[in-house]
Amino acid sequence: MNTALVVDDDDSFREMLALAFRVEGFEVHAAQHGRAALDILKTQRNVNVLVTDITMPVMDGFELIRATRKAFPHIPIIAITAGGAHYTAFDSLKVSEALGACATLQKPFNLDELFTAVRNALAGNQEPREG
DSSP states (O other): OOEEEEEOSOHHHHHHHHHHHHHTTOEEEEESSHHHHHHHHHHOTTOOEEEEESSOSSSOHHHHHHHHHHHOTTSOEEEEEOOOSSSOHHHHHHHHHHHTOSEEEESSOOHHHHHHHHHHHHHTOSOOOOO
């Protein structure tokens, strides 16, 4: 069974994504921000894919992508965002790719898009970029 880590500070969105992953047969861990996600990655060695928002408190998605690439380079990362106060969604996703996300999705997206990206990442069809 594949395991996903879903990271988003919006409780309802995070819960919706976690439910969608469970419906698709994944075990799911969820975190409200990057620091909590890193704690999960350090203790749950079975994470196969990381889906992270960019704009979050405590530790944002950029920091999480950078830290994950360094400590867990084998885990594919999918970055998601609607943009934020300082960056447009387009700019945030381009930076995410440069830091090592193998796929990016702008909110709102549909679940078919998400799971296509997840399947490609798990199949190795999209190599992580160096950051």
